[in-house]
Amino acid sequence: MRALLARDLLLAMRSGGGFGLSLAFFLIVTTLVPFGVGPQTELLARIAPGILWVGALLACLLSLDRLFQLDFEDGSLDLLAVSPLPMEGVVATKAFAHWITTGLPLTLSAPLFGVLLNLPAPGYVWLLASLAIGTPALSMIGAFGASITVGLKRGGLLLSLLVLPLYVPTLIFGSETVRRAIDDQSFSAPLAMLAGITLLACATLPFASAAAIRINLR
Amino acid sequence: MRTSSAILPWVARLAILSLAVGLIWGFFFTPDDYRQGSTVKIIYLHVPSATMAINIWAMMLVTSLIWVVRRHHVSVLAAKAAAPIGATMTLIALATGAIWGQPMWGSWWEWDPRLTAFLILFLFYLGYMALWAAIDNPDAAADLTSILCLVGSVFAVISRYAINFWNQGLHQGASLSLDAEENISDVFWQPLVISLVGFGLLFVTLLLIRTRTEIRARRLMALKQRERLG
Numbered sequence: 001m002r003a004l005l006a007r008d009l010l011l012a013m014r015s016g017g018g019f020g021l022s023l024a025f026f027l028i029v030t031t032l033v034p035f036g037v038g039p040q041t042e043l044l045a046r047i048a049p050g051i052l053w054v055g056a057l058l059a060c061l062l063s064l065d066r067l068f069q070l071d072f073e074d075g076s077l078d079l080l081a082v083s084p085l086p087m088e089g090v091v092a093t094k095a096f097a098h099w100i101t102t103g104l105p106l107t108l109s110a111p112l113f114g115v116l117l118n119l120p121a122p123g124y125v126w127l128l129a130s131l132a133i134g135t136p137a138l139s140m141i142g143a144f145g146a147s148i149t150v151g152l153k154r155g156g157l158l159l160s161l162l163v164l165p166l167y168v169p170t171l172i173f174g175s176e177t178v179r180r181a182i183d184d185q186s187f188s189a190p191l192a193m194l195a196g197i198t199l200l201a202c203a204t205l206p207f208a209s210a211a212a213i214r215i216n217l218r
Numbered sequence: 219m220r221t222s223s224a225i226l227p228w229v230a231r232l233a234i235l236s237l238a239v240g241l242i243w244g245f246f247f248t249p250d251d252y253r254q255g256s257t258v259k260i261i262y263l264h265v266p267s268a269t270m271a272i273n274i275w276a277m278m279l280v281t282s283l284i285w286v287v288r289r290h291h292v293s294v295l296a297a298k299a300a301a302p303i304g305a306t307m308t309l310i311a312l313a314t315g316a317i318w319g320q321p322m323w324g325s326w327w328e329w330d331p332r333l334t335a336f337l338i339l340f341l342f343y344l345g346y347m348a349l350w351a352a353i354d355n356p357d358a359a360a361d362l363t364s365i366l367c368l369v370g371s372v373f374a375v376i377s378r379y380a381i382n383f384w385n386q387g388l389h390q391g392a393s394l395s396l397d398a399e400e401n402i403s404d405v406f407w408q409p410l411v412i413s414l415v416g417f418g419l420l421f422v423t424l425l426l427i428r429t430r431t432e433i434r435a436r437r438l439m440a441l442k443q444r445e446r447l448g
Contacts, residue, residue: 144369148362152352161348162366165341166373169380176384190383197376208369215361 001085001093008097022059022102023109029055030113041118048117049127049178053171055113056106056131060138061163063102065156067094067146068213077150081217087210092202095136095143095209103135119182126181130194134174137198140205141166147209151216170197219433226426233419240413248406260318262410266417268311271339274304274421278346279371282364292433294360297367298350299428303421305343312336331381338377342370356436 033051034044071077080090110131111124119127145163149155173194180187244262278297285294315333316326327333349366353359 148349148366149352151358155352158345158348158352161341162345165338165345165377166370168338169373169376172377172380172384193380193383204372205369208365212362212365215358215365218358 001089004080004085004090004093005097008094009100012097012101022063023105025062026055026059026106026109026113029058030116034117045118045120048114048119049123049175049182051117052110052113052119052127053131053134053175053178056110056135057138057167057171059106060102060135060142061160063098064142064146064163065149065159067098067143068150069146069155072150072216077213078217081214087213088206091143091147091209091213092206095139095206098143099136099139103131103139107131107135122184123178123182126187126191127178130174130177130191133191133198134170134194137170137194137201138167140198140201141170144205144209144212147212147216150213170194173197219430222426222430226423226430229419229426230423233416233423235416236412236419237416240409240411240416244406244409244413248409257318257321258406260314261406262413264311264314264318265410266414267307267314268336269414270417270421271304271307271311271336274300274307275339275342275371275374278304278367282367285360286364286368291360291436292429294364295432295436296425296429298360298363299432300421300425301343301347301350303424303428305340305347307417307421308336308340308343312340329385331378331385334381334385335378338381339374342374346370356439 030051033047033055037043037047068077071080081087083090107128110127111119114124114127142163145159145166146155148162149159152158173190176190177187177194180190241262245259248259278300281293281297281300284290285297312333315336319328320326346363346366349363350359353362
């Protein structure tokens with residue numbers, strides 16, 4: 001499991017697409033929004049939590065189709081399937097590696113992009129916290145979508161159609177936490193629900209994804 | 219197949235009859251509501267289609283489960299056949315709701331929990347159908363769509379509550395429920411129940427036709443395969 005994690009991280013880093021690309025995409029999304037809605041700082045401050053969450057979500061989606069696709073094409077997924085490590089473990093490890101290469105950098109850089117969007121001061125800590133809690137769910141749900149579409153030739157578009165509706169509750173609770181923190185309201189409820197979704201996803205989806213991969217390898 | 223071909227014409231006739239009675243009664247022989255005027259009559263399309271949209275997904279969930287547990291082929295074909303009907307029902311509910319909402323709420327669309335949840339349900343239907351269309355191997359497609367349906371159901375329920383949390387509603391509560399003393403006034407209630415039954419029967423009719431088509435398509439595929447091998 002540790003070897004697989006190290007291998008995935010190494011591959012992501014060597015190919016140069018892992019850390020940098022999704023971060024650059026996140027930056028571009030946050031840059032484009034002010035062009036679209038106008039440069040008024042009050043307006044941007046109000047919609048900043050939503051933009052940052054949607055941007056992080058899209059950046060996460062971008063790298064999902066590579067999660068199992070390369071291993072499926074070169075046959076390493078078949079080798080992993082016959083290895084002593086159960087498929088559930090493989091899925092969980094790969095989702096974790098995906099989180100380290102996209103979710104974690106997105107989380108750490110989000111406050112920086114918050115400055116660009118004039119995010120109000122009380123929001124920073126909770127933006128960081130909500131992304132740190134919520135992005136593992138994004139990776140895990142994404143891994144589920146990727147495992148369903150792994151056998152398809154052009155799965156990328158279908159993957160986003162399948163995964164984005166599943167992202168709705170995470171997005172709602174994540175951005176609601178930040179919005180409430182900014183408005184000085186109680187935000188423990190959405191934060192707890194966000195954590196609940198992450199735990200639910202991590203506890204159940206590896207089994208569903210492993211079943212989907214076994215079907216695709218048949 | 220034999221049972222369904224015997225049942226089908228009768229269900230179809232019943233569906234046409236109850237839809238005709240319910241809708242004509244509802245549209246032409248009920249009084250206007252004193253506040254909503256004649257726009258209230260859209261309820262005879264809106265409520266039944268919305269009810270069916272949710273129940274069809276529930277039916278797909280059950281038939282997908284039966285496929286996963288018992289590997290019964292007709293079951294998963296029924297789920298496949300039901301999805302486009304469900305998507306259409308969702309679309310009808312959204313469209314009639316928008317047409318009603320324009321004069322009543324003053325806007326075609328509000329980001330109200332019920333409306334938003336239906337939009338997301340529609341996306342789930344689209345994803346389910348797209349997945350069926352994308353996979354060539356029928357058994358793999360059946361397995362994968364069943365898994366998607368199971369996981370999607372859980373997330374659809376979570377989304378429903380998340381959306382409730384996210385925005386307060388403009389949509390009124392349930393018009394019909396079994397435990398209420400009096401629902402809406404009897405004048406509106408009777409044709410509404412008949413149209414509900416009519417929509418249910420319409421769904422059964424369409425489902426039978428579509429599932430029979432799917433079964434025949436599957437048989438044809440098997441025959442072609444045998445021909446190629448032999």
